[in-house]
Amino acid sequence: MNKEALVQVAEEVRRATGLPVGWRDVERTLGALRATRDLWEAVRLSRVPLRFLVPIWEGLARRGLLRVEEGLDLLAEVPAPRPGEAACPACEGRGLVGERLPGRAAERFLAWAKERPEAIQDFDQGYVTPESTLARVALAWNWGDLEGKEVLVLGDDDLTGLAAALTGLPKRVVVLDADPRIVRFLERAAKAEGLPLEAHVHDLREPLPEAWVHAFHTFFTDPVEGPLGLQAFVGRGLLALEGEGCAGYVGLTHVEASLAKWADFQRFLLENGAVITELRDGFHVYENWGYIEQMRAWPWLPVKRRPEKPWYTSALIRLELLRRADLENARVEGDLQDEEATTY
Amino acid sequence: MNKEALVQVAEEVRRATGLPVGWRDVERTLGALRATRDLWEAVRLSRVPLRFLVPIWEGLARRGLLRVEEGLDLLAEVPAPRPGEAACPACEGRGLVGERLPGRAAERFLAWAKERPEAIQDFDQGYVTPESTLARVALAWNWGDLEGKEVLVLGDDDLTGLAAALTGLPKRVVVLDADPRIVRFLERAAKAEGLPLEAHVHDLREPLPEAWVHAFHTFFTDPVEGPLGLQAFVGRGLLALEGEGCAGYVGLTHVEASLAKWADFQRFLLENGAVITELRDGFHVYENWGYIEQMRAWPWLPVKRRPEKPWYTSALIRLELLRRADLENARVEGDLQDEEATTY
Numbered sequence: 055m056n057k058e059a060l061v062q063v064a065e066e067v068r069r070a071t072g073l074p075v076g077w078r079d080v081e082r083t084l085g086a087l088r089a090t091r092d093l094w095e096a097v098r099l100s101r102v103p104l105r106f107l108v109p110i111w112e113g114l115a116r117r118g119l120l121r122v123e124e125g126l127d128l129l130a131e132v133p134a135p136r137p138g139e140a141a142c143p144a145c146e147g148r149g150l151v152g153e154r155l156p157g158r159a160a161e162r163f164l165a166w167a168k169e170r171p172e173a174i175q176d177f178d179q180g181y182v183t184p185e186s187t188l189a190r191v192a193l194a195w196n197w198g199d200l201e202g203k204e205v206l207v208l209g210d211d212d213l214t215g216l217a218a219a220l221t222g223l224p225k226r227v228v229v230l231d232a233d234p235r236i237v238r239f240l241e242r243a244a245k246a247e248g249l250p251l252e253a254h255v256h257d258l259r260e261p262l263p264e265a266w267v268h269a270f271h272t273f274f275t276d277p278v279e280g281p282l283g284l285q286a287f288v289g290r291g292l293l294a295l296e297g298e299g300c301a302g303y304v305g306l307t308h309v310e311a312s313l314a315k316w317a318d319f320q321r322f323l324l325e326n327g328a329v330i331t332e333l334r335d336g337f338h339v340y341e342n343w344g345y346i347e348q349m350r351a352w353p354w355l356p357v358k359r360r361p362e363k364p365w366y367t368s369a370l371i372r373l374e375l376l377r378r379a380d381l382e383n384a385r386v387e388g389d390l391q392d393e394e395a396t397t398y
Numbered sequence: 399m400n401k402e403a404l405v406q407v408a409e410e411v412r413r414a415t416g417l418p419v420g421w422r423d424v425e426r427t428l429g430a431l432r433a434t435r436d437l438w439e440a441v442r443l444s445r446v447p448l449r450f451l452v453p454i455w456e457g458l459a460r461r462g463l464l465r466v467e468e469g470l471d472l473l474a475e476v477p478a479p480r481p482g483e484a485a486c487p488a489c490e491g492r493g494l495v496g497e498r499l500p501g502r503a504a505e506r507f508l509a510w511a512k513e514r515p516e517a518i519q520d521f522d523q524g525y526v527t528p529e530s531t532l533a534r535v536a537l538a539w540n541w542g543d544l545e546g547k548e549v550l551v552l553g554d555d556d557l558t559g560l561a562a563a564l565t566g567l568p569k570r571v572v573v574l575d576a577d578p579r580i581v582r583f584l585e586r587a588a589k590a591e592g593l594p595l596e597a598h599v600h601d602l603r604e605p606l607p608e609a610w611v612h613a614f615h616t617f618f619t620d621p622v623e624g625p626l627g628l629q630a631f632v633g634r635g636l637l638a639l640e641g642e643g644c645a646g647y648v649g650l651t652h653v654e655a656s657l658a659k660w661a662d663f664q665r666f667l668l669e670n671g672a673v674i675t676e677l678r679d680g681f682h683v684y685e686n687w688g689y690i691e692q693m694r695a696w697p698w699l700p701v702k703r704r705p706e707k708p709w710y711t712s713a714l715i716r717l718e719l720l721r722r723a724d725l726e727n728a729r730v731e732g733d734l735q736d737e738e739a740t741t742y
Binding site for chain 1: 441444445470486489490495527656657661664675677678679681698703706709
């Protein structure tokens with residue numbers, strides 16, 4: 055069974071019922087059945103409307119892929135990610151922890167993170183704690199956005215691509231970053247660990263090379279937060295996704311973006327066929343960076359003291375495409391950091 | 399200092415800087431300063447762009463409300479909610495727990511929840527675990543949506559109004575529910591505990607009485623998930639909010655709503671001036687209800703067994719108004735549950 059078969063099951067159900075079932079609904083249904091044979095647990099894990107699930111199960115049974123008796127038993131290997139199990143045990147799964155990621159990814163990632171290049175101002179860098187990176191990857195694991203997927207990371211000073219690859223789940227991870235130090239570091243880690251991870255020096259203001267357009271299932275990015283920055287980072291991410299059912303993870307702050315800017319960004323997503331499926335404020339905590347006194351905002355501050363504790367946080371947004379996003383792939387002109395600092 | 403003063407500070411900053419600062423930005427800035435005198439911690443807790451914060455601090459200092467020396471010291475009592483501290487300690491605050499709510503609210507709520515009326519089909523009832531209700535109230539505490547606020551609950555089989563009132567934070571809590579059993583139960587609890595909580599029998603298909611239009615700061619609702627249901631529950635919620643800076647909490651499932659319906663709902667929110675500031679999937683876990691074999695979906699199910707574990711979950715969405723929402727306050731015609739069952 056391959057992706058084409060998922061598309062066929064979805065089409066068959068659509069024709070028979072008139073319900074707008076997509077291939078990703080079929081994938082989710084199958085992924086849940088890899089984790090449980092209990093009907094109700096399958097409903098919970100699949101995140102698909104009950105009205106879609108029943109005819110999908112019937113379609114799978116007709117094809118001899120599913121036996122329905124006391125429970126729901128898969129009869130074949132299926133190309134669908136098993137939903138992750140990263141829920142925090144202390145808060146009934148309302149939070150996430152990276153510790154349970156497969157492949158001892160958390161332990162191996164923490165070791166690599168100790169050797170990482172420092173944040174520098176040239177690239178507007180500033181990275182999240184390793185625990186934040188792992189939690190972000192854990193959310194993607196929970197949503198079935200890693201296993202068997204082609205993953206793109208647009209700008210990666212958080213080393214998300216490395217953490218994702220260390221889980222052993224993605225088929226391929228591609229990282230684009232403007233900083234050759236990050237690219238070399240990721241290449242070294244990929245080689246040492248034998249990971250399907252490649253990294254390229256690339257300035258996101260440039261058009262996305264054709265080979266990466268509509269070529270991925272999942273992207274991660276932390277955009278520079280001006281309108282042009284959002285276009286360059288998130289627009290490119292949407293363009294890199296194959297189409298319907300593919301997902302993106304985006305960081306967004308309050309420090310650089312007012313709620314009015316958040317609303318503009320949400321409208322941009324919806325206009326381009328993306329629905330928001332998670333928005334978790336305060337998800338990422340940043341490590342304090344060395345160049346804080348050189349920040350544009352420093353001269354304005356009424357108290358000139360370096361922060362002693364982490365203070366810069368950002369929300370994590372997960373979006374999912376309901377249709378292919380056909381954005382323009384033009385060069386973005388202008389200074390993104392300048393624009394971020396002068397919009398709100 | 400009162401709300402009028404917050405509006406004045408915001409206007410002053412807007413005039414002087416051209417930045418679109420709102421009264422709620424000033425309220426958040428003050429709330430954070432009630433919790434810390436450290437500049438960076440104040441940035442983190444306020445959730446206001448740094449470019450807004452600096453002139454707001456200056457405006458407060460000029461009015462003699464803030465002393466800026468080594469730290470930022472408030473010099474007056476201010477009408478601003480202190481941000482809550484309900485972050486889960488086990489996952490770096492990515493999850494939430496209700497245990498730390500003030501007023502021993504969690505303990506007292508759990509005791510009341512044991513005596514609650516059972517879910518009945520007449521009103522499409524089904525309620526979340528008490529821990530889910532407490533976590534929902536905890537998120538509102540974190541966002542400063544309870545302290546000193548007038549809170550409306552539209553449909554309350556989850557007893558959210560009771561949990562909110564038990565924190566001792568809201569100025570007033572009003573609950574509307576179609577089920578007289580729920581209303582009587584809440585009235586009994588309110589009387590026994592001496593809470594500023596009132597409950598009214600009200601069918602949300604009817605227009606919202608004028609006294610409740612633009613009268614609240616925060617609402618909670620779990621809508622029936624057809625388009626009309628969303629209009630009746632969430633539309634009334636938006637209409638009940640005073641305006642800019644007020645917030646709503648809405649539950650939304652995958653079981654009854656496809657991602658296409660989620661996208662329509664998100665567009666509806668943005669069109670009515672609301673921005674999404676949280677969307678946490680799987681936040682609420684429902685208790686299993688007694689009438690599951692009478693559910694419309696039961697005959698379709700390929701395996702007819704009652705669930706043994708919780709399986710029905712929903713996401714929690716927090717929205718915030720960027721401007722007053724002026725929706726029509728007309729009667730909603732039709733059977734909301736029927737419509738929910740036939741849309742996707």
